[in-house]
Amino acid sequence: MRINEERLRSRMDAINRIAVTEEGGMMRLALSDADKTARDLLKSWIKEAGMEVRIDDLGTIQGYLPGTDPNSLPIGVGSHMDTQPNGGRYDGLFGVMSGLEAVCTLIDNGITMKSPLVVIDWTNEEGARFVPPMLASGVVAGNFDVNWVYAKEDKNGIKYVDELTRIGYMGSKSNRFEKAKAYIEPHIEQGPILDQEGYEFGIVTGALGITGLDVKIKGETNHAGTTPMRNRKDALMVAAEAMLELRKKTIEYGDPAVITMGIISASPASKNIVPGEVYFSIDMRHDNDEALTRLEQDVREIIQKVCSDNCAESHIERYWRADPVHFDEGIINASEKVANKLKIRAKRIYSGAGHDAVFINRIIPTGMLFVPSIKGMSHCPQEDTKWEDIVTGTEMLTELLIKIDK
Secondary structure (H helix, E strand, C coil): CCCCHHHHHHHHHHHCCCCECCCCCECCCCCCHHHHHHHHHHHHHHHHCCCEEEECCCCCEEEEECCCCCCCCCEEEEEECCCCCCECCCCCHHHHHHHHHHHHHHHHCCCCCCCCEEEEEECCCCCCCCCCCCHHHHHHCCCCCHHHHHCCECCCCCEHHHHHHHCCCCCCHHHCCCCCCEEEEEEECCCCHHHHHCCCEEEEEEECEEEEEEEEEECCCEECCCCCHHHCCCHHHHHHHHHHHHHHHHHHHCCCCEEECCCEEEECCCCCEECCEEEEEEEEEECCHHHHHHHHHHHHHHHHHHHHHCCCEEEEEEEEEECCEECCHHHHHHHHHHHHHCCCCEEEEEECCCCHHHHHCCCCCEEEEEECCHHHCCCCCCCCCCHHHHHHHHHHHHHHHHHHHC
């Protein structure tokens, strides 16, 4: 069953013409005007396909196509359209557009499904504007309280609920995607494995757990010229020493353990003042819950020891925790059968990134499908995937929806 390549390409191109940065990246932050423009286009295409538009109280958009069996639970497919600042062309968007194209292909070919089909665009998956990520799917899965999410503010102090209302996407709680036969999330890999090893497709077995920490180290602000090195309590140097030790410790854990210090800021941020306080973020990941917990404890102990050795103080607060997940074995097996049928070279693979599927997996049988990322680039303007892999992934998804329905 062939998809309509021209339709898929034109729709993806239309979204990717919205809010393009000077470097050629995407800037569709959640609930921004650019996000609204993309949402409006998606709504128009859902209606064009003859599907019903549903919006929940987090702003998540759903395109609903009834099935022939009134007692059958729906099958959901989708991802997100919000991006990182200066993000890539395919992260998230591929999942939504391939889901829509798969449903349109079934409609075009007159294939009726027992199960209703639901195409989903989750709100604020990236967490680039409202922290933490996956807020909408987190509420649906029971991880977050809706009022806690509503009160979240961006860096300018603008609340989630206010932007949701302003752009006209405050929907109904009754439209939440909470009960379903299955949820499938197509995505680009965002890593180099499939591309390096020559696979056309990835069947995702699970996702790494994530722990996020905010760290503040307090030393002593002083003059850069008159304070001898032996008398300094330089918070930035303490933080740097701690971060190097954290890197060494994480390497000791072996693959797939990773740690990232993505944000760092020194105060008072003057060229001729010894920094008295430093903030930095920590993102650590592992596929084993126990190991992730041990790593967090080691990280805390290392920071506290380095601070103690340098007469500095530390404050560590966890802002995020997503447990490692293992996706539904039935969906994994069905995906492999479809790949074999279509003679697609596929590989079982683990996701190192967080996705809405991680939360939805708690309440609905869930699976993920990966297409290769060229050189593993993602969250940047250089992010790219071969068009033939986009097509193959979408046609694979179409066949998988039929198989799951049966």
